[in-house]
Amino acid sequence: MTPESFALPAYFDLGAVFVFALSGVVVAMRKGYDLIGMFFLALVTGAGGGLLRDGLFLQQGLPVLLTDPGYLAAIGAATLIGLVFGERPWYTRRGVAIIDAAGIGGFAVVGIERSLEAGLGLPAALLVGVLNGVGGSLIRDVIAGDPPLILKPGQFYALAVLVGGTAYLAMTQWLSVPVVAAAWVTILITFALRMASIEFNWSTRA
Amino acid sequence: MTPESFALPAYFDLGAVFVFALSGVVVAMRKGYDLIGMFFLALVTGAGGGLLRDGLFLQQGLPVLLTDPGYLAAIGAATLIGLVFGERPWYTRRGVAIIDAAGIGGFAVVGIERSLEAGLGLPAALLVGVLNGVGGSLIRDVIAGDPPLILKPGQFYALAVLVGGTAYLAMTQWLSVPVVAAAWVTILITFALRMASIEFNWSTRA
């Protein structure tokens, strides 16, 4: 019964990195960046949240971005796909928000698990999970000169991650749901909440 | 005579976090962010300087933001107060600058003390103190899309922190002033300098 036996498979983190990198590629194409700019924005968007988690928050040694070649491969693949498909009419702020929505839940789950492994309490783990989920998107928008999506009023962005992360903790800590099943449910909850808020223009304005 | 016996009470750091978080709330209201955006900007503004200090500079393990629940409580309290009081006519760049002025001295003192505990020399400790003092404000302005207050020409911002921090080091290292008294004097010096520069439009333009 090593900690490994409960560990999330790596594809959750790699998948979220790939999805976020893709959102960086879409923004880069919309802004007319060249290939290098595309890869760079894919890199900071895909890897940014994880770097904040590993380098600024948890500090458990070298960030996974540098020790597991899968991460650079995922970011390279997203850039290649962007190149092959070229610019599309749905490369808009809305399109980026939809791609984002598919990645934030995975990041939240990975951030929470890594924080618990590092010995953090539940509220701190939830905080790291949420920041892991929204970090790459924030860095992408600040670097690309867009107003951050997560601060856009009237949409469930960070809130969707917060609800998803809380559900994940409830499932794994109190309901004994296995982590893989709980992770998929969390990704679905987060995606559904975020998409519904985009679709129906749900407002969280005070 | 443990190091603890000279340690600053936690309320200096918590107080500065609360004050900076409040400045984030004011900016968020002025920009029309919703509740989540308010809390997020309060979080990065209140905790940002300390995260730079703990996560990027000192690297002494997990940042206090994650290990002491008082920090999230202080940021939550600032958000609540913002919600209860609502938007006010003085929620301007100037109002933010005045709130800021009350927090930078506390951050400078905490940054200096933590750096000395980590074994840094006086100039490096002063540098960390100044960056701890101005970091949250810089992050707030960059994320909110405002030109950084600390780069606004003609006003004593970073300079006020630098003078305050130098005074703190002089008091505690050479004049044997107890740290708590020195910390309060530093906060007063920094606040007075910064307020006077705003009031009289003192210029540091070369």
Next chain:
Amino acid sequence: MTPESFALPAYFDLGAVFVFALSGVVVAMRKGYDLIGMFFLALVTGAGGGLLRDGLFLQQGLPVLLTDPGYLAAIGAATLIGLVFGERPWYTRRGVAIIDAAGIGGFAVVGIERSLEAGLGLPAALLVGVLNGVGGSLIRDVIAGDPPLILKPGQFYALAVLVGGTAYLAMTQWLSVPVVAAAWVTILITFALRMASIEFNWSTRA
């Protein structure tokens, strides 16, 4: 045969920090910042890439900025030189790009060497080298509110660092070129590529 016997002399890192700090001073003067703003932008531009490398990526203890007084001295010297010479007609985006071009190769080489010492593989070391090379420039542009130079389409910026860094690895890992000679060749290659792309408007647009 200690690791030190192969180590790069410190002047490569200090020189790159000085050059980047100078670019920060030039941007600060062009934007009308005061002395403090000049020093602050020189600091984050000169030290930013190294802080990302030491604090976020490699995490081998306190960043060199805080333990070696030479770094603050280099940044102070750049600020002084800026003050003494005053604003010049060539303080333009193009002038900044040329100064930059002289620093990125040195940062790339230092980033690669420190990463190899930290036990990273070649692709990860190359990644850290490139980010060390472009990091300060990115932070400068984001804080000063300029569109990041490294994302400007149609110019070899990150690509020049990537080519230079790859050449450095080829020279030192396979061709047994001594590190100091290889470092100078890398700085020349990077500078030449970047300058040629500015001069002839080479395009990397996809």
